[in-house]
Amino acid sequence: MAIHKIFFASLLICLLFQISHGATKERLFSDLEKGALEVTATPSREGVLDAGIDKLSITWKLSSTATKEAEFTTIKVKLCYAPVSQVDRPWRKTENELFKDKSCPHKIITRPYDKSPQSFEYTLERDIPTGTYFVRAYAVDAKGHEVAFGQSTDEAKSTKLFSVQAISGRHKSLDIASVCFSVFSVLALLVFFVNEKRKAKIEQSK
Amino acid sequence: MAYNEEGSIGTSLHGVTAREQVFSFSVDASSQILQSDDPTAKFTLPVDSEHRAKVFNPLSFAKPHMRAFHLGWISFFTCFISTFAAAPLVPIIRDNLDLTKTDVGNAGVASVSGAIFSRLAMGAVCDLLGARYGTAFSLMLTAPTVFSMSFVTGPVGYLAVRFMIGFCLATFVSCQYWTSVMFNGKIIGLVNGCAGGWGDMGGGVTQLLMPMAFHVIKLAGATPFMAWRIAFFIPGFLQVVVGILVLTLGQDLPDGNLSTLQKSGQVSKDKFSKVFWFAVKNYRTWILFVLYGFSMGIELTINNVISGYFFDRFNLKLQTAGIVAASFGMANFFARPLGGYASDLAARVFGMRGRLWILWIFQTVGALFCIWLGRASSLPIAILAMMLFSIGTQAACGALFGVAPFVSRRSLGLISGLTGAGGNFGSGLTQLIFFSTPRFSTADGLSLMGAMAVLCTVPVAFIHFPQWGSMFLRPSRDGERSKEEYYYGSEWTEDEKRQGLHEGSIKFAENSRSERSRKVALADFPTPETGTPTHV
Numbered sequence: 001m002a003i004h005k006i007f008f009a010s011l012l013i014c015l016l017f018q019i020s021h022g023a024t025k026e027r028l029f030s031d032l033e034k035g036a037l038e039v040t041a042t043p044s045r046e047g048v049l050d051a052g053i054d055k056l057s058i059t060w061k062l063s064s065t066a067t068k069e070a071e072f073t074t075i076k077v078k079l080c081y082a083p084v085s086q087v088d089r090p091w092r093k094t095e096n097e098l099f100k101d102k103s104c105p106h107k108i109i110t111r112p113y114d115k116s117p118q119s120f121e122y123t124l125e126r127d128i129p130t131g132t133y134f135v136r137a138y139a140v141d142a143k144g145h146e147v148a149f150g151q152s153t154d155e156a157k158s159t160k161l162f163s164v165q166a167i168s169g170r171h172k173s174l175d176i177a178s179v180c181f182s183v184f185s186v187l188a189l190l191v192f193f194v195n196e197k198r199k200a201k202i203e204q205s206k
Numbered sequence: 207m208a209y210n211e212e213g214s215i216g217t218s219l220h221g222v223t224a225r226e227q228v229f230s231f232s233v234d235a236s237s238q239i240l241q242s243d244d245p246t247a248k249f250t251l252p253v254d255s256e257h258r259a260k261v262f263n264p265l266s267f268a269k270p271h272m273r274a275f276h277l278g279w280i281s282f283f284t285c286f287i288s289t290f291a292a293a294p295l296v297p298i299i300r301d302n303l304d305l306t307k308t309d310v311g312n313a314g315v316a317s318v319s320g321a322i323f324s325r326l327a328m329g330a331v332c333d334l335l336g337a338r339y340g341t342a343f344s345l346m347l348t349a350p351t352v353f354s355m356s357f358v359t360g361p362v363g364y365l366a367v368r369f370m371i372g373f374c375l376a377t378f379v380s381c382q383y384w385t386s387v388m389f390n391g392k393i394i395g396l397v398n399g400c401a402g403g404w405g406d407m408g409g410g411v412t413q414l415l416m417p418m419a420f421h422v423i424k425l426a427g428a429t430p431f432m433a434w435r436i437a438f439f440i441p442g443f444l445q446v447v448v449g450i451l452v453l454t455l456g457q458d459l460p461d462g463n464l465s466t467l468q469k470s471g472q473v474s475k476d477k478f479s480k481v482f483w484f485a486v487k488n489y490r491t492w493i494l495f496v497l498y499g500f501s502m503g504i505e506l507t508i509n510n511v512i513s514g515y516f517f518d519r520f521n522l523k524l525q526t527a528g529i530v531a532a533s534f535g536m537a538n539f540f541a542r543p544l545g546g547y548a549s550d551l552a553a554r555v556f557g558m559r560g561r562l563w564i565l566w567i568f569q570t571v572g573a574l575f576c577i578w579l580g581r582a583s584s585l586p587i588a589i590l591a592m593m594l595f596s597i598g599t600q601a602a603c604g605a606l607f608g609v610a611p612f613v614s615r616r617s618l619g620l621i622s623g624l625t626g627a628g629g630n631f632g633s634g635l636t637q638l639i640f641f642s643t644p645r646f647s648t649a650d651g652l653s654l655m656g657a658m659a660v661l662c663t664v665p666v667a668f669i670h671f672p673q674w675g676s677m678f679l680r681p682s683r684d685g686e687r688s689k690e691e692y693y694y695g696s697e698w699t700e701d702e703k704r705q706g707l708h709e710g711s712i713k714f715a716e717n718s719r720s721e722r723s724r725k726v727a728l729a730d731f732p733t734p735e736t737g738t739p740t741h742v
Binding site: 087088089090091099100126127129130131166167168169170171174175177178179181182183184185186188189192193196 | 297300301302304306307308339342343346347349350353354356357359429430431432434435436439442443445446449450453463517518521644
């Protein structure tokens with residue numbers, strides 16, 4: 001029963017942490033200023049990019065239509081899923097409430113805001129899944145709240161998308177270890193079985 | 207004189223003369239081999255006439271009873287870890303293999319479907335080869351499938367491997383079979399409840415173990431997409447180690463290993479076709495099949511979906527969702543034994559009727575809390591509902607296996623297998639209907655599953671034993687049919703009875719008089735009518 005109490009206690013502690021993070025729940029994506037930054041993302045080569053190998057050349061600068069520039073403190077650049085990669089995958093869903101939105105989970109770079117045009121050479125990380133993507137840059141104010149954004153694609157998220165192929169995660173050493181352990185398991189069982197049958201036969205003939 | 211200490215009604219002096227057959231299948235009395243004058247002296251725990259232990263001491267490792275218990279539940283525990291090892295890592299796996307929600311759901315169905323067939327086969331394997339080999343086969347032949355997660359590259363491979371890993375859940379049957387031949391009927395509810403419950407805990411432990419292993423392997427330098435594959439070596443390795451322990455330290459029956467006993471003529475081999483026929487012909491087997499499908503079945507489903515549910519609906523982190531999911535499985539530590547113990551307690555006063563009522567109450571209450579879980583929209587309420595749901599459902603699993611050993615003596619293994627298969631069938635069915643389609647949100651799926659479970663628990667009212675009655679009906683008043691010997695003897699043909707093959711069942715029948723309610727037992731003094739010599 002002590003175990004039960006410890007579980008409840010740890011659950012309550014986790015709950016408290018979650019609740020304390022909830023102060024900024026109501027901020028919505030639709031409130032952000034669209035197109036405040038002009039963002040481009042150029043793949044290093046044509047075709048499907050390989051995670052861990054290929055690069056993206058990302059640039060961002062202040063757009064002429066931006067109005068909230070005074071609040072910009074930091075720029076967060078993220079890799080986001082295109083709609084085709086969100087189909088039948090509710091864990092990548094686009095939500096209006098910013099804290100719930102899961103469509104841009106991969107961080108590329110975070111930089112303090114600078115008036116001049118910025119660029120960054122991004123090598124696709126090895127944990128990027130297979131899919132179709134675009135790049136979005138959020139402008140964040142001093143309180144850590146997003147106030148504006150810009151993205152490398154249009155509003156319908158249909159142009160200038162690029163595809164990434166993930167690493168397989170397999171490795172020859174793993175394959176070999178796997179085969180070795182499997183063979184050992186089956187052999188050990190067979191050896192025991194045959195041995196016991198032999199011993200039982202010997203018992204019977206005595 | 208080795209009397210039963212509790213002075214239980216109806217215990218004849220079987221076992222005292224040392225001339226009775228004391229193994230699970232009997233042979234012709236003339237071919238038996240005499241052992242020492244008091245064969246019960248070599249056991250650490252007090253035993254009954256079948257050499258099954260009458261006392262349960264979980265802190266002991268003594269041969270053969272307690273050792274069988276510990277090896278049994280640890281084997282089952284290891285298999286649960288392997289079968290549900292993928293569930294807490296799904297957020298990583300779905301990215302590596304580019305899975306959709308449908309792919310994930312289908313793999314979940316596959317992970318519990320394989321065991322439907324393997325649990326059926328395991329019942330027969332135990333009856334024919336013994337519990338030790340049943341367990342070892344299950345562990346060591348499925349270990350390669352766990353290791354083969356290294357090779358998976360897409361949804362098809364993932365589904366195939368989860369399907370094959372799921373075969374190892376057959377250890378449930380071999381574990382319950384092993385304890386049923388090692389422990390006396392009066393305590394079997396508690397023993398099976400502990401073995402089953404502590405084994406089921408594996409489903410909870412894996413939700414903590416795998417994310418932790420994954421994290422450590424990542425720290426050691428592996429990329430996430432490789433780390434989860436390496437993590438799978440842990441359950442695979444555990445399976446091999448436990449399999450070897452079972453073979454070297456375990457023993458099939460209280461008096462020895464099955465093959466040795468069979469070869470020396472002390473135990474006869476039963477015919478599979480007969481064993482199968484009597485299991486399938488008995489309608490109670492099928493009611494238990496459905497019942498278990500909606501207690502263990504929904505428990506297995508929850509093992510697959512609950513971590514993702516808390517991760518997605520309440521936006522918890524992977525580790526936090528894992529802790530919550532683990533709590534569900536860990537409640538098994540006390541909840542399932544509680545069910546078995548409650549069943550035994552109820553049997554002491556109300557006999558089999560008490561066992562059936564306890565089963566119905568726990569299962570229905572658990573299912574009602576499952577409905578509440580789906581409706582809960584705040585995290586604390588959801589966790590509370592989940593914990594109460596887990597206790598009810600897991601206790602129902604324990605209570606069911608307080609009833610199952612009494613349904614048949616001849617086909618005990620196969621009935622355990624069929625009931626166990628029912629659990630997996632229920633899980634596959636509920637995952638397919640409620641959690642693999644975009645039609646229901648996971649929350650609605652949970653509530654609907656609970657509602658279906660309430661409905662499918664009603665059939666327990668139809669389980670009737672002529673000698674003990676049922677939930678609402680009294681035992682048969684017919685002089686012959688109201689005897690336990692009649693019920694268990696009816697599994698043998700007249701021919702077989704003449705050869706004395708049914709003696710084990712008769713012995714069991716006498717020991718099972720404990721399932722009469724206290725009122726009936728006191729009023730009735732049974733006379734042995736089996737033809738074995740009584741010592742007067």
